[in-house]
Amino acid sequence: MKHARGADKSRIPPGPRGNLLLGSLRRVQHEPLELLRQGFHDHGDIVRFRFGMTLAYLLAHPDHIAHVLHHNHRNYNKRNIDYAMLRRLLGNGLLTSDGAFWHRQRRLMAPMFHRQRIAGFCALMVSSTQEMLERWDMVAVREEAFDVTAEMTRLTLAIVAKALFSADVSDDAEAIGAALTEVNRQLGEFSLLDMFWMVPTRRKRRFREAVAALDAVVGKIIDARRRAIHHNEDLLSMLLEAVDEETNETMTPRQVRDEVLTLLLAGHETTANALAWTWYLLALNPEAEQKLHDEISGVLGGRPPVATDVPRLSYTRMVIEESMRLYPPAWAISRNAIGEDEIGGYRVRRGTNMIICSFITHRHPAIWEAPERFDPERFSPERSAGRPSFAYLPFGGGPRICIGNGFAMTEAQLVLATVAQRYRLRLVPGHPVEPHPLITLRPRHGIQMTLHRTDEADEALRQNAMR
Numbered sequence: 001m002k003h004a005r006g007a008d009k010s011r012i013p014p015g016p017r018g019n020l021l022l023g024s025l026r027r028v029q030h031e032p033l034e035l036l037r038q039g040f041h042d043h044g045d046i047v048r049f050r051f052g053m054t055l056a057y058l059l060a061h062p063d064h065i066a067h068v069l070h071h072n073h074r075n076y077n078k079r080n081i082d083y084a085m086l087r088r089l090l091g092n093g094l095l096t097s098d099g100a101f102w103h104r105q106r107r108l109m110a111p112m113f114h115r116q117r118i119a120g121f122c123a124l125m126v127s128s129t130q131e132m133l134e135r136w137d138m139v140a141v142r143e144e145a146f147d148v149t150a151e152m153t154r155l156t157l158a159i160v161a162k163a164l165f166s167a168d169v170s171d172d173a174e175a176i177g178a179a180l181t182e183v184n185r186q187l188g189e190f191s192l193l194d195m196f197w198m199v200p201t202r203r204k205r206r207f208r209e210a211v212a213a214l215d216a217v218v219g220k221i222i223d224a225r226r227r228a229i230h231h232n233e234d235l236l237s238m239l240l241e242a243v244d245e246e247t248n249e250t251m252t253p254r255q256v257r258d259e260v261l262t263l264l265l266a267g268h269e270t271t272a273n274a275l276a277w278t279w280y281l282l283a284l285n286p287e288a289e290q291k292l293h294d295e296i297s298g299v300l301g302g303r304p305p306v307a308t309d310v311p312r313l314s315y316t317r318m319v320i321e322e323s324m325r326l327y328p329p330a331w332a333i334s335r336n337a338i339g340e341d342e343i344g345g346y347r348v349r350r351g352t353n354m355i356i357c358s359f360i361t362h363r364h365p366a367i368w369e370a371p372e373r374f375d376p377e378r379f380s381p382e383r384s385a386g387r388p389s390f391a392y393l394p395f396g397g398g399p400r401i402c403i404g405n406g407f408a409m410t411e412a413q414l415v416l417a418t419v420a421q422r423y424r425l426r427l428v429p430g431h432p433v434e435p436h437p438l439i440t441l442r443p444r445h446g447i448q449m450t451l452h453r454t455d456e457a458d459e460a461l462r463q464n465a466m467r
């Protein structure tokens with residue numbers, strides 16, 4: 001592998017030539033992760049790509065990533081092709097907006113994600129998992145295989161809807177799942193025809209239908225709240241009641257829709273994928289799985305976890321961190337360069353698309369020892385010391401770091417602990433498992449698993465029967 005040291009400032013970085021007309025456009029549509037990985041392998045820490053008319057740099061080194069996301073973040077916004085596509089779905093919500101508007105909305109919503117607020121969601125996170133386990137008990141008795149990704153998606157959707165909007169979306173879970181699969185696929189694998197807005201295609205019709213289905217769910221949540229006489233002081237009430245200090249106006253219905261849909265989608269799909277990959281990795285690594293079970297038994301002694309247990313479940317946290325290192329749910333993010341810049345000795349022209357691929361940086365051989373190995377303890381305080389902060393970025397970084405990161409980590413720890421008290425999950429032999437890099441990193445064919453009761457759960461069952 002080559003590195004970008006000592007490069008000439010006036011030059012642009014090395015990269016694949018690609019097709020004369022389209023550059024690497026076709027490959028990025030069909031195999032984006034392979035394209036980026038090969039670029040890193042062949043050219044090192046900064047790689048130039050051309051996608052049609054767009055110039056893009058892949059940044060793999062933590063120092064260069066820190067420059068874009070943190071030190072010089074004002075020179076980079078989300079006005080690029082990737083976010084333009086996402087904006088078609090999410091409008092101007094927190095994930096896709098920019099500048100002063102984004103800043104105001106972020107300040108408004110931040111209190112809802114404070115540590116104390118999150119602690120208040122722990123009981124809901126555990127009870128929702130227990131409800132899922134009731135269903136799983138039937139599946140276990142019948143010794144059926146099931147797709148753990150679908151189950152985790154249903155669970156995290158129920159949790160985020162209840163926690164932020166006090167809404168029960170269980171009846172809409174399938175419609176949301178189907179719509180999300182459609183938009184995820186379309187935004188992840190965009191077609192050249194998408195660039196010509198006037199050309200009607202079947203893909204576009206299906207996209208519009210999926211957005212309409214999601215809009216209907218959001219509409220239902222908001223209408224129910226407007227009709228309710230009593231309601232919780234949750235994120236939804238905050239959005240509906242917020243008054244702009246300058247204009248003295250409340251948010252428009254369209255803006256409320258954008259924020260609710262953003263949080264509903266960003267708040268469950270990523271966490272679900274993180275959990276699904278974690279079950280997969282635990283099944284492949286019995287030693288780590290045993291350690292996890294030992295910690296959970298030691299800390300909880302068979303009772304359900306509560307908020308104060310979360311900091312004590314440290315190995316559980318490391319397992320999730322290591323899982324998101326190998327399979328980061330938001331596997332790539334990008335930015336548009338507003339003005340000229342210089343990174344790693346190379347010139348960055350205005351309008352360059354900066355690609356940050358955590359999947360690649362999380363396996364950077366100069367930073368991670370044996371990067372392909374699943375080794376949760378690399379996240380222990382001792383072994384983390386001295387690691388550059390932007391070497392690990394499942395939640396992004398800088399001012400645009402994921403607003404839900406504390407929520408997601410707490411939720412993942414509690415779900416993992418609650419499930420692992422009762423079950424070990426085993427992979428169905430022969431079922432192919434491979435990452436599918438769309439907007440999120442989903443398992444391409446799902447992950448088929450079977451359930452096996454833990455000794456602890458069997459013991460509890462015996463004790464109950466004897467009483």
Ligand code: HEM
Pocket residue numbers: 094095096106160262263266267268270271274328329330333334393394395396397399400401402403404405407408
């Ligand atoms: C394991 C779970 C999660 C992962 C891996 C994840 C990942 C990310 C990443 C990488 C970003 C930064 C995007 C960028 O800089 O371009 C982001 C932003 C965001 N995430 Fe998450 N996320 C997770 C869970 C959540 C949850 C639970 C919520 C809400 C309940 C949430 C809501 C958001 C929002 C609203 C933003 C935009 C923040 C802003 O720009 O101010 N995410 N997430």
